[in-house]
C-alpha cells in the first residue's frame with residue numbers, strides 16, 4: 451500500500467482505504483481470506499495503525515480532526531468485515547445443505563411428549579400432601595447398615611426379616627453388615643441420631659420417601675418397590691395427631707369422603723401399633739371384590755415410636771413422644787390408578803407408561 455501517503459497523511463487516503471476494503475471484502479471467498487484482509491487493514495502492522503502512529507507529528511488542531519476521521523474509518527472497516535463474515539457463513543450453510551442428503555421438506559416425525567412414570571407421579575403427590583401436613587421430605591441411602599435397618603428399630607437378632615431369604619445382603623461384616631434397605635425406616639434412624647446431638651432438636655417433623663428392596667417377586671410383590679413414611683417427635687405428640695394426619699392424607703389422596711380406621715397390630719418399632727385401613731375407593735365402603743366385601747382397604751402401618759428406638763438413637767424416651775407411619779407407594783398407585791398387576795409398573799411397556807393401557 452502507498453508508502454508516500456504514509457509520510458503525508460491526508461483525509462483523502464482514508465476514503466481510498468475504505469474504497470479498497472469495500473471492493474476486496476466483497477470479493478473474499480473464505481474466512482481465511484477475510485482474516486488476512488482484516489489484519490492488512492486493521493492489524494498492528496496495517497495501514498490504519500501506521501496512520502495512527504503518524505498523528506503525533508501533526509499540529510494539535512489537525513491532530514484532533516484527523517484522529518476523529520481515523521476512528522470513523524476504523525468503525526466503518528469493522529462494519530464492512532462483519533458484513534462479509536455473515537455473508538460467508540450463510541454461503542457455507544447453504545453449500546452444506548445443498549450437498550447433504552438432508553431433505554428439509556420431509557414431513558416431521560412425531561415424538562409423544564414425555565410424562566412421569568405412574569409411580570413417580572403418585573409418589574410426588576403423596577410427598578406434596580404430607581408436606582402440606584407439615585412433614586419435610588428427607589432422603590437416605592438405599593445401601594444401608596444392617597443395624598440402622600433392624601437393630602436400632604428394635605428388631606430382635608433372630609427376626610425373620612433379617613434372613614437372607616428376605617433381605618439382600620451387599621456385604622456381610624458382623625454388626626456393620628451392608629444391606630439393601632428393606633424399608634425407609636433407617637432414614638428415621640439417621641434423622642434421630644443426627645438430631646439427638648443438635649442444639650435445637652424439637653419438633654422433628656419429617657417424611658422419608660424412597661426405594662426399598664426385598665427378596666420377593668410375584669403379582670403383588672416386587673424385589674424393588676417404594677415406600678413413604680412419616681415421623682413426628684415432640685415433647686407431646688401422640689395418637690390423636692397421628693390419626694388426624696393420616697385422615698388428612700387419605701382424604702386428600704383418594705377424595706374427601708374417604709374414612710380411616712385403626713386396628714391393633716404389631717411392629718417391632720412402634721408400641722402400640724396399628725394397621726390403618728381406608729374405606730374402599732371402589733365401593734365407598736359398601737363391599738366389593740377388591741376389598742373382599744369388607745368395605746375397607748389395608749393401606750398403612752402406624753404407631754407410637756417404641757421407647758427402645760428412642761434409646762437406640764440417643765434420645766431419652768422419658769422426655770419425648772413420637773409417632774410414625776409407613777405406606778407402600780405401589781399399593782396406593784394400584785388403587786388410585788386402578789392397576790390390577792403390580793408388575794405393570796416395572797415392565798416399562800410404552801402403552802402402559804403413556805396411560806393408554808392400564
Ligand SMILES: [Zn+2]
Nearest residue numbers: 730733738741
Ligand atoms: Zn370395595
